[in-house]
Amino acid sequence: MTADALQGPAEPYKRGLPRPGTLLRAASDAVPPSGLVLLAILSVQVGAGFAKDLFSQLPPSAVVFLRIATGALVMGIIGRPRLRGLSRGDVGAVVAFGVALGVMNLSFYEALSHMPMGVAVAIEFLGPLGVAVAASHRRLDLLWVALAGSGVALLAPWGTAASRISWAGIGFALIAAVCWAAYILLSASVGRRVPGTTGLSLAMIVSFLLIAPVGIGTGGADLLRPEVLLIGLGVGLLSSVIPYSLELEALRRMPKRVFGILMSLEPAVAAMVGLLVLGEVLDVREWAAIGCVVVASVGATRSSRGTPG
Template sequence: MPGSSPNTSVRERLLALVQLIGSMICLQFGSSLAKSLFPLFGPSGMVGLRTGFAAAALVLFFRSWNALSRRTLRLVMPYGVAIAGMNLCFYLALQRIPLGMTVAIEFTGPLFLAFIGSRRLADIGWIALTVLGLCLLLRPDTAALPDMMGVAYAVGAAICWALYIIFGKRLAGRISPGHASALGLLCSASILFLPCFVPAFGVGLHHPLLLGMAVLVALSSSALPYALEMQAMHRLSARDLGVLYSLEPVCAACAGILLLHETLSLLRMGGILCIVVASAGTVLTPRKTDPSGDLPEQL
């Protein structure tokens, strides 16, 4: 940071690293907890509760009612639709396939978005490594064939994540990050309110303890990660962010194993590792057109 001492910069950098890793841990803990609530609320109900409670928390925290206007809502609505689609597809996939596999497939959305328009020869190798990782994840092993509908939902989540990044980037400079996150979730919650939130909330009234756990999912999966990531983004370079984000499939696999007692074969764990390495390689390979070595804007 300008004007700060080297020691201060190191301290702030370490704090940002802790914040970003903490965000990933919170997100995967929330996803694991959400899956344990599927028997009562179902995946669509959990999406409605997560989005609704998280939207309320962020709107109150950022006081985003001050930024509400017809023009702002028109700008934010595509972003909110992408959030709704991404979360709904993610939870529908999570119902059918392991958490680590779901996140690894979903992660290919922003990863392939980073490849679009690239002129680097090295990216051909990273694309090939990503495809290899997907082949290992989805290999037709008769003993453990993945649920293809779950895979399709995960692919849908990947597409929505790419759209989420595109629409989110369009908001840059037009709305503050806090208001964009809060109002985006508010738009998403309004889409899911009647079909997802209301039925699940009605069920939750008869099970207040589990409804409280759904609030915890909303805070740990959406509200807290958003807050931590926004703090970290002010302190870390785009390259650092990209490398750290590539750890997310690994965090998801570990959370699935530790919290949900899910198991993945060594080959499928190798597939997740291939996708992680491809992501980090995309970030770290020098760019001829970008001497700073930063990530493309969409990441």
């Protein structure tokens, strides 16, 4: 594991899709790598915005099911994963990887239903920040931990009965953060054990099987409505396929450290998308909290040496 954990151990984080090859390569050549990263962030957050808007028609667990089903479908076509040749330990690592991926997405979408987008992403970002700090072992990183913790403390609904941020939402976001950290660590382990995209493909199938009973049970017949399926497909593409492709191309043309710093802007972009797509107007306290997490993420990334481990 490297200290550049904000962007993942070897490939872009959290997207849960196989390597898309040359997808978007020709169009992206004319765009600078920093622009590709920003477009990827924007795509992810717009996808989350559409997903949250879909909560008026489906519960979060059903929306998660649609997103993961999209990824599993793409994986089945491109990855064609096989269990042949895998040891029991390999399979165990893949299953753990898939469980982390499924729980991460489910808890994040549940958090979205309890708080504004920017706030949920800021809290969830504590996961990769924690991995980066743990890998660095520098005293300066204690400052970034304290700063990020202060941001979360600002968000807590201390005595504010009418707050839009509930303890349940904070709890779901923290679970998502822990799962994101586990995802980063497990993706490195699976990447070493299983060649190619097989490990990631199998993990997405595990995630699909884990979420399917909950998603189908809560979504019911509404999952078969054409407009819902169309929006769900759009969420999957915007949240996974498009940003993953853009991130791979960006990483091909820029240092991982710069990539990680740019990705640290994700909570702020999420807040802006929440404002423009969902009309979520944040107050000064919420913006200050998001700023604390962004600055902590940038600081942890800049101070990381990125030595393998």
